[in-house]
Amino acid sequence: xxxxxxxxxxxxxxxxxxxxxxxxxxxxxxxxxxxxxxxxxxxxxxxxxxxxxxxxxxxxxxxxxxxxxxxxxxxxxxxxxxxxxxxxxxxxxxxxxxxxxxxxxxxxxxxxxxxxxxxxxxxxxxxxxxxxxxxxxxxxxxxxxxxxxxxxxxxxxxxxxxxxxxxx
Amino acid sequence: xxxxxxxxxxxxxxxxxxxxxxxxxxxxxxxxxxxxxxxxxxxxxxxxxxxxxxxxxxxxxxxxxxxxxxxxxxxxxxxxxxxxxxxxxxxxxxxxxxxxxxxxxxxxxxxxxxxxxxxxxxxxxxxxxxxxxxxxxxxxxxxxxxxxxxxxxxxxxxxxxxxxxxxxxxxxxxxxxxxxxxxxxxxxxxxxxxxxxxxxxxxxxxxxxxxxxxxxxxxxxxxxxxxxxxxxxxxxxxxxxxxxxxxxxxxxxxxxxxxxxxxxxxxxxxxxxxxxxxxxxxxxxxxxxxxxxxxxxxxxxxxxxxxxxxxxxxxxxxxxxxxxxxxxxxxxxxxxxxxxxxxxxxxxxxxxxxxxxxxxxxxxxxxxxxxxxxxxxxxxxxxxxxxxxxx
Numbered sequence: 085x086x087x088x089x090x091x092x093x094x095x096x097x098x099x100x101x102x103x104x105x106x107x108x109x110x111x112x113x114x115x116x117x118x119x120x121x122x123x124x125x126x127x128x129x130x131x132x133x134x135x136x137x138x139x140x141x142x143x144x145x146x147x148x149x150x151x152x153x154x155x156x157x158x159x160x161x162x163x164x165x166x167x168x169x170x171x172x173x174x175x176x177x178x179x180x181x182x183x184x185x186x187x188x189x190x191x192x193x194x195x196x197x198x199x200x201x202x203x204x205x206x207x208x209x210x211x212x213x214x215x216x217x218x219x220x221x222x223x224x225x226x227x228x229x230x231x232x233x234x235x236x237x238x239x240x241x242x243x244x245x246x247x248x249x250x251x252x
Numbered sequence: 253x254x255x256x257x258x259x260x261x262x263x264x265x266x267x268x269x270x271x272x273x274x275x276x277x278x279x280x281x282x283x284x285x286x287x288x289x290x291x292x293x294x295x296x297x298x299x300x301x302x303x304x305x306x307x308x309x310x311x312x313x314x315x316x317x318x319x320x321x322x323x324x325x326x327x328x329x330x331x332x333x334x335x336x337x338x339x340x341x342x343x344x345x346x347x348x349x350x351x352x353x354x355x356x357x358x359x360x361x362x363x364x365x366x367x368x369x370x371x372x373x374x375x376x377x378x379x380x381x382x383x384x385x386x387x388x389x390x391x392x393x394x395x396x397x398x399x400x401x402x403x404x405x406x407x408x409x410x411x412x413x414x415x416x417x418x419x420x421x422x423x424x425x426x427x428x429x430x431x432x433x434x435x436x437x438x439x440x441x442x443x444x445x446x447x448x449x450x451x452x453x454x455x456x457x458x459x460x461x462x463x464x465x466x467x468x469x470x471x472x473x474x475x476x477x478x479x480x481x482x483x484x485x486x487x488x489x490x491x492x493x494x495x496x497x498x499x500x501x502x503x504x505x506x507x508x509x510x511x512x513x514x515x516x517x518x519x520x521x522x523x524x525x526x527x528x529x530x531x532x533x534x535x536x537x538x539x540x541x542x543x544x545x546x547x548x549x550x551x552x553x554x555x556x557x558x559x560x561x562x563x564x565x566x567x568x569x570x571x572x573x574x575x576x577x578x579x580x581x582x583x584x585x586x587x588x589x590x591x592x593x594x595x596x597x598x599x600x601x602x603x604x605x606x607x608x609x610x611x612x613x614x615x616x617x618x619x620x621x622x623x624x625x626x627x628x629x630x631x632x633x634x635x636x637x638x639x640x641x642x643x
Contacts, residue, residue: 099389115501117386123497143407145399146452147391151376154391159449162391164400164501174400174501175390182452187407198389209389 099209102193104171106133113171137193138215139167146182153199153207161185165212179213190215253522255347255488256477257636258357259288260597262467265434265584271464273302273309273365277318280361280466285322288470292323295470296355301332301342301362303588307377308366324359332589335381335625336538338362339467339592340493340632346471347491356473362593363466374462378588382627387499395459395539397500397627399451402541404505406453409556413453417444418562419540420457423576426569427583429610434463434585458540463585467593469600484604488596490522490635496628503628511631512549512622519620519633520551527551530573530635531616532602534595536623537580546622547575550633569613577602577611592632595621603638 105114109127119130144163147154154160161177163185176198177191191212198209261283263276271279277300285292300315311317312331319329334341339362346360366374379388382397405411421441427433439447439457447456477483494515497503520526527550535546544558552573553561561567567575578584578598581591599619601607619636 115387115499117383117499123502143400143403145396145403145454146449147393147396148449148451149371149375149393149395150391151379151388151393152372153376155372157391160391162396162400172501174387174392199391207389 100195102135102137102173102210103132104135104167104169104173105130113169115171115173135167135169135171137167137210139165139173139191141177141185141187141189141191141212142166142172143187144177144185146185153201157199163191163212165191176211177213178211253347253351253489253491254474254639255350256472256474257469257486257488257600258290258472258477258483259284259286259470260468260600261285261287262432262594262597263465264432265463265465265587265594267367267434268464269367271365273305273311273314273363274317274321276365276464276466277314277361277363278321280363280468281318281322281359284359284361284468284470288472290357290470294357295324295359296327297346297349297358298322298324298327298329299332299342299345299349299358299360300329301339301360301589301592302364303333303335303338303381304364304366304377305331307380308364308369308374314363318361318363322359334630336536336586336588336591337623337625337630337632338589339594340596340621340623340634341592341630342589343469343488343592343596343634344491344493344632346469347488350471350473356476358471359468360471360593361466361468362587362590364587364589365464366462366587367464371462381625382500383498387501392500393451395454396451398539398541399454400500401503401505401508401545402453402539405541405545408505411556411559414441414445415563416541416544416559417441417458419537419543419559420444420582422562422568423537423540423543423580423582424457426577426611427579429608430579430583431608433579433583434461435579435583454539454541458582460538460581460586463587465585465587465590465594467590467597469593469596484638485640486600486603486636486638488634489637490519490633492516492519492522492633494631496631498626498629500627507628508545509549509555511624511628512546512633513551515631515633516550516622519635523635523637525618525635528572530618530620532574532577532599532613532619534578534599534619534621535575535580536591536595537576537582538586540582542624543576543580546624550620550622569611574613574616577607577613579611592621592623595623596634596636599636603636
């Protein structure tokens with residue numbers, strides 16, 4: 085992928101926080117990329133919604149021939165993670181040898197260096213690691229949202245922030 | 253509907269360091285026009301399917317380039333792009349143009365020049381057919397996206413990697429007999445299993461190569477071909493397109509099935525035939541798993557059973573339906589924009605009875621092509637029929 089400095093600035097805060105796209109009409113939760121129209125009900129009213137970042141690894145592959153920006157990381161594991169909120173997210177799974185990966189494992193997201201752009205620009209984003217925390221210690225997404233509004237506002241420009249491409 | 257196939261032409265599928273994109277375009281275009289007995293100035297419109305010239309060749313308006321070099325000027329020319337469904341879309345637009353009554357004779361073509369670049373560059377360009385800025389940000393590639401589908405298929409239907417390896421064995425059996433194929437060797441289940449891992453569980457012999465090729469057809473109004481009874485009477489009798497999700501993550505097995513099944517249902521109705529009538533089919537298989545998925549979508553097998561024909565013979569040359577007797581994309585390679593037209597040209601050869609020895613299905617009368625593109629985004633079904641002696 086090639087990204088110009090102008091595009092880089094438009095991308096805004098990169099994907100430092102894991103979120104999903106919630107349709108405010110039919111409440112469907114979509115994966116975390118730009119979504120202009122809900123594929124389920126056709127609504128244009130979608131907002132970013134922070135998710136807890138914990139879930140189950142439901143499928144995975146091991147990439148031996150990476151795209152340019154991932155050269156040097158191969159072989160690496162890319163998984164489909166079913167988040168506890170019920171949305172599927174594709175992401176690298178790290179900290180585990182490809183041969184040891186098991187479908188059904190509990191995983192949680194963690195901020196990592198994702199890849200190197202072709203001009204040496206570094207991209208950070210969410211990767212997943214095995215979740216060793218006992219589930220009972222974790223707060224529910226609702227609790228997390230209540231307790232950390234300031235932090236959420238600091239990392240997101242606003243919540244919900246205007247969609248890119250909207251008139252402003 | 254009936255659209256006459258007046259002429260066909262194709263280049264070999266292989267790495268062609270001595271050929272540029274324009275060389276391939278000119279080769280295929282001249283072959284098709286010569287086969288049709290049509291002068292360039294009689295071609296009223298030109299639809300060129302090309303998926304990646306801006307990345308692979310650093311050229312863009314290549315239909316205009318092709319029109320000039322083929323002598324089609326001043327007829328209109330346009331480049332068509334729809335990921336791996338590009339060539340099939342050019343064919344669709346050519347059919348629609350004829351059916352509209354606006355044109356009598358058009359040239360449809362697919363052409364792709366992929367091997368001026370290394371695999372890592374090619375993989376990155378191909379990834380642009382998906383959301384390369386967001387979804388593929390996570391290190392996904394097309395092979396790894398399909399590998400996830402393959403693992404899901406194995407999980408849901410309880411199939412092993414060995415079961416699915418039979419698909420590659422069948423394709424390579426025929427690819428070895430197709431002089432136009434890129435990979436011309438036979439292989440065993442064991443060899444498929446031992447081939448290098450590309451994206452687990454996908455292995456090298458289950459992945460198509462990057463290929464340079466072009467293929468073309470001259471299409472005409474039904475009456476024009478009907479008035480030339482000395483020519484092979486092959487017609488396109490259905491053209492049916494569809495779309496699905498642009499995201500691999502939301503491409504469930506049900507979605508992958510529906511992507512081709514919906515337009516296939518329309519195509520059967522359009523041609524007035526059913527799955528059991530089809531003699532030969534070319535089914536998109538840039539990755540081996542896509543062949544059983546396509547077989548199931550077209551109604552040739554129950555869901556979860558599409559791989560079995562490669563084992564029990566029902567999708568071999570003398571089975572119920574001969575699937576990918578050309579060797580499929582696994583052996584022909586996948587020249588993105590030329591794949592849809594290559595499927596069409598190979599099926600027309602089958603119906604004309606001019607396919608190479610060893611891959612010609614006896615008395616083939618009805619052919620069907622299924623092409624797909626993007627993670628699960630493009631679907632294209634065409635039906636071809638030999639209709640000799642009909643009024």
